[in-house]
Amino acid sequence: QPIYLSDYRPPAYRVTRTELTFDLDPSATRVKARLHLERHPDREAESPLELDGEQLALKAIAIDGQPLAPGEYEVGEAGLVVHRVPAAFLLDTEVEIAPDANTALSGLYRSSGMFCTQCEAEGFRRITFYPDRPDVMATFSTTLIGRAEQEPVLLSNGNPVERGELPDGRHFVTWEDPHPKPSYLFALVAGDLKNVEDSFTTMSGRDVTLQIWVEEENLDKTEHAMASLKRAMRWDEEAYGREYDLDRFMIVAVNDFNMGAMENKGLNIFNSAAVLTHPQTATDAAFQRVEGIVAHEYFHNWSGNRVTCRDWFQLSLKEGFTVFRDQCFTADINSAPVKRIEDVSFFRTAQFAEDAGPTAHPVRPDHYIEIGNFYTLTIYEKGAEIVRMLSNLVGQEAFRRGSDLYFARFDGQAVTIEDFVDCMAEASGQDLSQFMRWYAQAGTPEIDAHGEYDYANAEYRLILRQRTPATPGQPDKQPLHIPVRLGLVGTKSGRDLPLTLEGESLGSDTVIHLREEEQEFLFTDVSEAPVPSLLRGFSAPVKLHFPFSREDLAFLQAHDSDGFNRWDAGQRLALLALDDLIAAHRNGVEKVMDARVVEAFRALLAADIDDKAVLAQMLTLPSEAYIAEQQPLVDVDAIHAARTFVKQSLALALRDDFLRLYEENRLDAPYAPEPEQIAARSLKNVALSYLMAIEDETGLELARAQFEADDNMTDVRHALTLMVHGSRGDIADPALKVFGEKWAHDPLVMDQWFAIQVTRPQPDVLDRVAFLMEHPAFSLKNPNKVRALIGTFANQNPVNFHRIDGSGYRLLADTVIELNRLNPEIAARLVTPLTRWARFDETRQELMKAELERIRAEEDLSPNVYEVVEKALA
Ligand code: ARG
Ligand code: ZN
Numbered sequence: 001q002p003i004y005l006s007d008y009r010p011p012a013y014r015v016t017r018t019e020l021t022f023d024l025d026p027s028a029t030r031v032k033a034r035l036h037l038e039r040h041p042d043r044e045a046e047s048p049l050e051l052d053g054e055q056l057a058l059k060a061i062a063i064d065g066q067p068l069a070p071g072e073y074e075v076g077e078a079g080l081v082v083h084r085v086p087a088a089f090l091l092d093t094e095v096e097i098a099p100d101a102n103t104a105l106s107g108l109y110r111s112s113g114m115f116c117t118q119c120e121a122e123g124f125r126r127i128t129f130y131p132d133r134p135d136v137m138a139t140f141s142t143t144l145i146g147r148a149e150q151e152p153v154l155l156s157n158g159n160p161v162e163r164g165e166l167p168d169g170r171h172f173v174t175w176e177d178p179h180p181k182p183s184y185l186f187a188l189v190a191g192d193l194k195n196v197e198d199s200f201t202t203m204s205g206r207d208v209t210l211q212i213w214v215e216e217e218n219l220d221k222t223e224h225a226m227a228s229l230k231r232a233m234r235w236d237e238e239a240y241g242r243e244y245d246l247d248r249f250m251i252v253a254v255n256d257f258n259m260g261a262m263e264n265k266g267l268n269i270f271n272s273a274a275v276l277t278h279p280q281t282a283t284d285a286a287f288q289r290v291e292g293i294v295a296h297e298y299f300h301n302w303s304g305n306r307v308t309c310r311d312w313f314q315l316s317l318k319e320g321f322t323v324f325r326d327q328c329f330t331a332d333i334n335s336a337p338v339k340r341i342e343d344v345s346f347f348r349t350a351q352f353a354e355d356a357g358p359t360a361h362p363v364r365p366d367h368y369i370e371i372g373n374f375y376t377l378t379i380y381e382k383g384a385e386i387v388r389m390l391s392n393l394v395g396q397e398a399f400r401r402g403s404d405l406y407f408a409r410f411d412g413q414a415v416t417i418e419d420f421v422d423c424m425a426e427a428s429g430q431d432l433s434q435f436m437r438w439y440a441q442a443g444t445p446e447i448d449a450h451g452e453y454d455y456a457n458a459e460y461r462l463i464l465r466q467r468t469p470a471t472p473g474q475p476d477k478q479p480l481h482i483p484v485r486l487g488l489v490g491t492k493s494g495r496d497l498p499l500t501l502e503g504e505s506l507g508s509d510t511v512i513h514l515r516e517e518e519q520e521f522l523f524t525d526v527s528e529a530p531v532p533s534l535l536r537g538f539s540a541p542v543k544l545h546f547p548f549s550r551e552d553l554a555f556l557q558a559h560d561s562d563g564f565n566r567w568d569a570g571q572r573l574a575l576l577a578l579d580d581l582i583a584a585h586r587n588g589v590e591k592v593m594d595a596r597v598v599e600a601f602r603a604l605l606a607a608d609i610d611d612k613a614v615l616a617q618m619l620t621l622p623s624e625a626y627i628a629e630q631q632p633l634v635d636v637d638a639i640h641a642a643r644t645f646v647k648q649s650l651a652l653a654l655r656d657d658f659l660r661l662y663e664e665n666r667l668d669a670p671y672a673p674e675p676e677q678i679a680a681r682s683l684k685n686v687a688l689s690y691l692m693a694i695e696d697e698t699g700l701e702l703a704r705a706q707f708e709a710d711d712n713m714t715d716v717r718h719a720l721t722l723m724v725h726g727s728r729g730d731i732a733d734p735a736l737k738v739f740g741e742k743w744a745h746d747p748l749v750m751d752q753w754f755a756i757q758v759t760r761p762q763p764d765v766l767d768r769v770a771f772l773m774e775h776p777a778f779s780l781k782n783p784n785k786v787r788a789l790i791g792t793f794a795n796q797n798p799v800n801f802h803r804i805d806g807s808g809y810r811l812l813a814d815t816v817i818e819l820n821r822l823n824p825e826i827a828a829r830l831v832t833p834l835t836r837w838a839r840f841d842e843t844r845q846e847l848m849k850a851e852l853e854r855i856r857a858e859e860d861l862s863p864n865v866y867e868v869v870e871k872a873l874a
Pocket of ligand 2: 300
């Protein structure tokens, strides 16, 4: 039974203050809640009090100190109703809950012997009876009582105000959070934790204590997160004028966590994978991910906490904006073009696929069954692309004025996406009403473009047509307001030509606004024939089609002034060659390598590209998943064969260049996760990938030596992956064993050990997956393990997941069925690859649908899994 945005009503009763006491016990925790409640002035006196509550055993209930008689209230599956209440009153309840039995990891649960919470979106109702919705904001006082021995550390939001000893070896701490907040931002942590401490002086000169709490053995893995936190705090002051607002800021690492991390007020809780790093255990990519997530959660303190969402349909208000903020932060402190390439490359693979599948939804959905299913790439990443377009449309200065206005006007309130966009419209004086459609329409818009150069009149005519394909429940789409950043690159000069449009000169790089279904743009005074460079920097989240010739693409790859489009031209060129090879493979014709791609690579390797990180990206072929995204019907085997063929052809033709590249980018300096080093390592490792694609002796030797040098996880993992994915078991197996034994004690490294093995393209991998599921380091109850083993297999090993005997599908469905009972949120995410059945041939379609039907037939299907499977089979 879906919930609709159009049914929104303000709450009948609000809570102004919440006082909680937790008597912590692994199997029987007592939670006492005292809520200060007030009726909304517009609501009738008869309005019943309705509180959310799930799996709570009610032990006591009283209003203004008077216990309620049975009949004065009712407890159901989803909550508690009190039939008649005064206009303002105190409600006292006491409930019992079982953290030990909480395998869904929502509400209060246990992880590696500690107590912790995850309340967003609707976990607080598994802790106590409450109006568990973001537009109810209260100040919180929280008293935690625990065993001094097992839970020496007792943390909650805000500032500690009192602590003391209690009988029977118990003790307590009381925390007071002065900032009114919705229940989803509540958190507690209790356990035997150690911390590292640092401090930060805010722009107005206040000292903030910074703490990262971890299990003792992880104390040496916190340095990077702490440094990232301080950079993020400074950046938010400089870029947005946002200052931190409590005396302390805490981060806690927990091993069992459904997502990356959570922005609870003053007490961020992180999946240990999203916060812990060490050169020996984490790759460069992991270091960068940690930096981004630490910043993301910190930025939520303003975009999410001080100004929050009115209801969960507005989720992208905080997530889209905060992702945009963390992207800009990362771009500012690392390489901006590489950050953009990485983000777009991921976006076009994964979000485009979501937008084209059965669970496609608008950035602001208008209904849902289970909000836990809407923490999606569309809400987060497409939401961020919309905010990026806004910032480009109104310009950086107006955007900053708009965000200042937003934070000032709505501080302490729960608001909507309109409120945000209105601030941007007000600050810029622009009409953004058509732009709002981006939030309402699902599906990826496509632009069909073509252009003509009129030599005689020195004119270039560009014609753009937009259409958005139908998505489930949205057959008809309106034209969107699409900013297209472009330049015209002169084929003679190799330079951006000056742009004149309707008599106005616009420099050599400009944004044109596509608002109609079809529009023509006539550029005048175009002195030489150009190749257009369109959608620079991926200025809008759309698919752009233009009939580029391969010569055009090679030209743009060499000459475009926009680094992003230079990369994109190379990707498009490779995709054209891959298309031919995919067709050849399907038709059983001999594969012939396109010499233009080889020459383009040769030119790249010879060119003096100073941004090594960009060069590494340019030398990387589109992933199998991205190639699949471009195909009308996905043929995983043909795609794998074609891509392997291109890699091997390039490696054979350019072997010496790759060898040179490898040698030139070896580092002698001690490992540091810094941009220049990361760039050199990625370039070196790209070179190694090519050499290993042909598995010649030199390549094998380099890989083995790199593995054995054991200098840092980036190099070790890369070398090991190449060996394990190759054909030489005699080299790979001993290395895998050494690695597995060395790191058996470290769960985050074992996750990598799993992932390396299950991405092996060889057909023996299915047995390996089944075998590893029995490994002592694996557990279905731990989301990181499930993701590393099953998720990685299903999403990153297309040839084996899509095995024509259906065994990959069966394995995934079996796991989903088990997880449905343990952890519905993770189960619903895991099922995703099966929902994409429409993209495959008939045989595979039938096999995939049969597995979805088998899942649907399960008794006790969770709403999470039900919603996804139902849409997939509709
Ligand atoms: N707000 C968190 C973040 O983006 C994610 C919360 C996820 N909640 C959930 N139920 N999946 O950082
Ligand atoms: Zn977030």
